[in-house]
Each structure stands twice: as C-alpha cells, then as structure tokens.
Amino acid sequence: xxxxxRRPGGADTRAEIVxxxxxxxxxxxYAGASLRAIARRAGVDPALVHHYFADKSELFxxxxxxxxxxxxxxxxxxxxxxxxxxxRVVERFLAQWEEDGVSGSPAFVAMAQAVASxxxxxxxxxxxxxxxxxxxxxxFDDVDVAHVRRALISSQLVGLGWTRYVLRIEPLASAPRAVxxxxxxxxxxxxFTLDPPTEPPN
Amino acid sequence: xxxxxRRPGGADTRAEIVxxxxxxxxxxxYAGASLRAIARRAGVDPALVHHYFADKSELFxxxxxxxxxxxxxxxxxxxxxxxxxxxRVVERFLAQWEEDGVSGSPAFVAMAQAVASxxxxxxxxxxxxxxxxxxxxxxFDDVDVAHVRRALISSQLVGLGWTRYVLRIEPLASAPRAVxxxxxxxxxxxxFTLDPPTEPPN
Numbered sequence: 001x002x003x004x005x006r007r008p009g010g011a012d013t014r015a016e017i018v019x020x021x022x023x024x025x026x027x028x029x030y031a032g033a034s035l036r037a038i039a040r041r042a043g044v045d046p047a048l049v050h051h052y053f054a055d056k057s058e059l060f061x062x063x064x065x066x067x068x069x070x071x072x073x074x075x076x077x078x079x080x081x082x083x084x085x086x087x088r089v090v091e092r093f094l095a096q097w098e099e100d101g102v103s104g105s106p107a108f109v110a111m112a113q114a115v116a117s118x119x120x121x122x123x124x125x126x127x128x129x130x131x132x133x134x135x136x137x138x139x140f141d142d143v144d145v146a147h148v149r150r151a152l153i154s155s156q157l158v159g160l161g162w163t164r165y166v167l168r169i170e171p172l173a174s175a176p177r178a179v180x181x182x183x184x185x186x187x188x189x190x191x192f193t194l195d196p197p198t199e200p201p202n
Numbered sequence: 203x204x205x206x207x208r209r210p211g212g213a214d215t216r217a218e219i220v221x222x223x224x225x226x227x228x229x230x231x232y233a234g235a236s237l238r239a240i241a242r243r244a245g246v247d248p249a250l251v252h253h254y255f256a257d258k259s260e261l262f263x264x265x266x267x268x269x270x271x272x273x274x275x276x277x278x279x280x281x282x283x284x285x286x287x288x289x290r291v292v293e294r295f296l297a298q299w300e301e302d303g304v305s306g307s308p309a310f311v312a313m314a315q316a317v318a319s320x321x322x323x324x325x326x327x328x329x330x331x332x333x334x335x336x337x338x339x340x341x342f343d344d345v346d347v348a349h350v351r352r353a354l355i356s357s358q359l360v361g362l363g364w365t366r367y368v369l370r371i372e373p374l375a376s377a378p379r380a381v382x383x384x385x386x387x388x389x390x391x392x393x394f395t396l397d398p399p400t401e402p403p404n
C-alpha cells in the first residue's frame with residue numbers, strides 16, 4: 001500500500017522523493033514511472049516533487065546519482081553554424097563524472113554496477129538516454145541514421161568510462177582529460193557524420 | 203585453513219578448481235594467485251590443475267566465465283605482411299560473446315556485473331588483459347605508445363559490449379555483427395596506428 005500521509009517539506013523530504021523515484025523507475029522503467037506515482041509512494045504532494053525537480057529527467061538523474069544530464073553534454077557538441085566537436089564532448093563527459101575532483105569516479109562505478117546488476121535499471125537508463133538525446137533540442141534527430149550515430153557515440157563514451165574508472169587501464173586511467181579527449185575525440189567526430197552502411201558485407 | 207585432502211579427478215573436480223581459482227583471484231589479484239595455491243585451496247594435486255588447464259590465463263578465462271581469450275582476438279587482428287583489421291576484430295569480439303547463439307550475451311552481462319561490483323575482480327581483469335595483450339605474441343609491444351593504442355581499442359570494444367548487451371541500445375543491440383563491425387572497425391584501425399599526442403592542448 002502506498003503511504004497516504006502528507007508530510008511537509010524538510011531536510012529528508014528530497015531524499016525520500018529520490019528513494020521513492022528509484023523504486024518506481026526500477027518497477028516501471030523510465031517511461032512507466034509518473035511523478036504522481038512517485039509522490040504517492042513518498043507520501044508527499046505532487047507539487048512538492050515539482051518544487052525539488054523540474055521534470056522527470058531531473059529526478060532520474062538524482063535517483064541514479066548521475067553527475068549531470070547527457071543532454072547538456074550533447075548540446076555542447078553543437079557549435080554555432082553547425083558541426084560537432086568530439087573532443088569537447090569527451091572532455092565534458094569525463095569532467096561530469098569527475099566533478100568531485102577525486103581520482104577515479106565512484107559515481108560511474110556505482111552507475112555501472114546498478115545497470116549491470118539490474119535489467120530494470122538498464123531498461124530505465126536506455127529509455128532515459130533515448131528521450132534525452134533524441135528529443136528536446138539535442139543535436140540528434142529521430143531518424144534511423146541518427147540512431148546509429150547516437151548509439152556509436154554512446155558506445156565510445158561509456159567504454160572510456162569503463163576503461164578509465166572501472167578497469168583502470170593505464171594510461172587511460174590517469175591521463176589528463178584533455179589528452180583523452182584528443183585521443184578519442186576524432187572517433188566521435190566520425191560517428192557524428194557517419195553515413196552508415198547497414199547491409200552486411202558479402 | 204586450506205584443505206589438505208587429495209581427491210581423485212572426477213566430474214566435479216574441474217568445477218572445484220575453478221571455484222577455488224575464483225577465490226584466489228579475488229583475494230590476490232591475477233598476478234598474486236598461483237596455481238599451487240589454487241590447487242591447495244581446491245584440495246587437489248597441482249598436477250591435476252595442469253591436467254585441466256594449460257596455464258593460469260586459461261584458468262582465469264574459466265573462472266571469469268569469459269567466452270575466449272582476448273589474445274586470440276588480438277592475434278586475428280594481425281594480418282600477414284603487417285597491418286590490422288579493425289573490422290575483423292570487432293566481429294570476432296562480438297562472436298565470442300555471442301557463441302551461445304542467443305540474443306544478447308548473458309556472459310558479458312555477468313562479467314560486467316562482477317567487475318563493476320568488485321574492485322578485486324576489476325584488478326584481476328586488468329592484470330589479465332595486460333598480460334595477455336602485451337606479452338606472448340599479441341600484436342602489441344610493451345611500449346608507451348602501444349599502451350595508449352591498446353587501452354583505446356579496449357575502450358571501444360568494451361563500450362560496444364556494454365551498449366549491445368547491457369544497455370541494449372538500438373540499433374546496436376540487434377544489428378548483425380558484420381554491420382557493427384563496419385561501423386566501428388575504422389575506429390580500431392585508427393587507434394592501432396595512432397601516434398598519440400600526449401600533451402594537453404593549450
């Protein structure tokens with residue numbers, strides 16, 4: 001049974017909303033979780049959820065303990081007059097995960113652990129990424145070619161995080177962000193403009 | 203206390219050796235685990251370990267439930283007369299993880315979960331990859347530039363696995379292996395020949 005009591009906002013209210021959101025995302029996926037259901041589960045008024053979080057994506061970022069919104073990274077990729085700066089995207093992606101200033105990224109490791117351990121968390125993350133990168137002003141349009149490009153860019157970014165923070169393979173583990181960006185940036189540039197052959201070769 | 207009884211080889215002996223190896227790798231890392239200690243923990247003669255496994259790396263592959271040895275993939279990358287075929291490496295990498303013929307790769311997900319959840323498993327995996335890709339006939343020599351190239355290639359491969367098997371982002375999740383190889387192969391080609399600038403740009 002959902003709690004029906006109404007509590008005033010307080011020091012723990014935001015944390016309780018985040019905890020309730022984690023459960024709703026795990027059960028219903030990103031698309032299936034509503035702010036109303038999250039409020040009900042947390043025992044607070046929906047208006048209070050809106051007081052702390054502008055929208056569902058912001059709540060998901062908090063529930064997954066993500067360092068930032070991938071849409072922000074993607075938008076930085078778009079330069080005035082068109083074009084794409086893979087190097088800038090790599091550096092911003094790493095900077096978001098390293099914002100605590102510590103060596104490594106406990107946040108990335110925790111995210112990787114949650115997503116690898118729970119198909120539901122993986123589903124929610126995939127839906128979240130699809131929404132944030134496909135709609136709402138990101139550089140990707142919702143067409144087939146853009147899906148290929150977006151998936152390939154995601155694969156290189158998550159692979160860098162995995163190699164740098166989880167496996168800690170040198171020199172990727174301790175190279176300055178700007179150096180990693182010079183190494184891997186051109187990969188993103190190519191993916192962003194790839195006209196993908198979709199037929200397997202003979 | 204380690205078990206000291208000696209059991210004859212049997213149906214379960216191999217499984218017991220693998221289980222003992224998992225514990226030794228978790229406690230001592232890849233470098234720190236010896237076949238002798240693994241045999242002692244399993245309560246078998248070291249010769250019996252050698253009966254089932256040619257060397258420590260083969261035992262690690264079994265203990266981590268890896269589908270194959272990364273050295274085999276790396277060696278396929280080397281074509282007669284030199285050169286490197288990124289497309290072939292991508293396709294072989296995916297084929298190894300999908301050898302059960304099932305959609306997705308439970309083995310990759312299980313590996314990702316173990317490595318993300320245990321710093322010890324991550325340490326052991328890193329040491330194993332360093333040994334298998336740096337020594338023993340792989341295409342990489344043990345020099346600084348080769349380390350950069352190897353780490354970057356690893357980052358793209360593990361990122362493809364993560365995107366295809368864990369996050370299941372389309373079209374990467376269900377595209378034929380040969381198609382994924384055409385998309386990502388040129389990335390590996392570039393990394394294999396990269397003369398990496400190591401200074402951050404100003």
